Amino acid sequence: MEPVKAAIIYYSATGTVHTLAQAAFEGAEKAGAVIRFRKVRENAPPEAVDSRPEWREHLDATADVPEAVLDDIAWADVVLFGTPTRFGTPSAQLKAFIDSTGPLWVANQLADKVYSVFTASGTKHGGQESTILSLSNVFYHWGGIIVPPGYTDEIQYKTGNPYGTSHVTGDGPVDDIHLEAARYQARRAVETAAALKAGRAA
Numbered sequence: 747m748e749p750v751k752a753a754i755i756y757y758s759a760t761g762t763v764h765t766l767a768q769a770a771f772e773g774a775e776k777a778g779a780v781i782r783f784r785k786v787r788e789n790a791p792p793e794a795v796d797s798r799p800e801w802r803e804h805l806d807a808t809a810d811v812p813e814a815v816l817d818d819i820a821w822a823d824v825v826l827f828g829t830p831t832r833f834g835t836p837s838a839q840l841k842a843f844i845d846s847t848g849p850l851w852v853a854n855q856l857a858d859k860v861y862s863v864f865t866a867s868g869t870k871h872g873g874q875e876s877t878i879l880s881l882s883n884v885f886y887h888w889g890g891i892i893v894p895p896g897y898t899d900e901i902q903y904k905t906g907n908p909y910g911t912s913h914v915t916g917d918g919p920v921d922d923i924h925l926e927a928a929r930y931q932a933r934r935a936v937e938t939a940a941a942l943k944a945g946r947a948a
Contacts, residue, residue, distance in 0.1 A: 747947055750939045752779035752932070753818045756828030757786045757839040760800040762866040763828045764808060765920045766911060766928045770826050770864065773929030777936035782821065784814035786843040814843055816850055824860035824893075824939035826932055827881060831865055834873030835880050844884055857889030860939040864911040864928055866920075874912035893938045895931040902927065 752774045758764035767783070774781050788795070788805055795801050819825055829836040836844075850856050863878045878894075885892050896908045904923050905911065911927040913920050 747940075747944055750777070750779045750936050750943060751782075751821055751823045752936055752939070753782045753784060753814075753822035753825045754828070754932070755784045755786060755814045755818060755825060755840075755843070757788075757830070757837045757843075758804065758808075758828070759790075759830060759837075760798070760915075761804040761807075762913060762915050762920060763830055763864070764804065766864050766866065766913060766924065767826075767828045769920075769925040769928035770828070770911075770932035773932030774824075774826070774936045776929070777933040777940070779824070779936045779939075782818050783811065784818050785811045786814050786839050789839055789842055816847060819847065819859075820850055820855045822859060823943060824862070824935050826862050826864065826935060828864045829877065829881075831867040831873040831877040834876040836877055844881075847888075851888060854889075858942075859888075859890055860893050860935050860942070861885045861888075861890040862893050862895075862910060862931055862935040864931060866913040866915055868914070868916050870914050870916075872914070874907065875909050878909040878912070891938075891942070893935045895927065895934055898934065899930050901930050 756767040829840040863881045865877045867874050905927045911931050913924045
């Protein structure tokens, strides 16, 4: 059987979600996936980006990361989306990319794939769960297979979020617990996709 194809598609303003995405890459790679690591296009005006030095610094530092295109989703067996929470919803940048997937939806190229989400917020009750759940609504429309981490590994009892890996940026840089949670989430998503792929081939 061919290896699982995983797309990690994320938006990160100042680097937190990018760090989680890198950990997800490691987890997917460990599970044997072929991976496309993609950021979504920055659509904030330059003056907004420049208003926060860390935003500009991260944008410049990740200039070499390829931008996501629709083919990245069409190609993948499993897609992991990462986004900061914006007032309890996904970032406008990721939402703009998702809103462009109409041609794939019409062609039924979004269905029967595994989807999973990770996020970050500035505060402990900053909308992490609602951000993940709002993306689940998208996956229902797509006919996707949602694979959360649940409480299926000991690391999940340390992070406490069964919906998806979520970090509080107000607590500081992403710690080892949340990095391991992101690795586990990606590994679980890839392993689920592999089981589905094997079942369909049988």
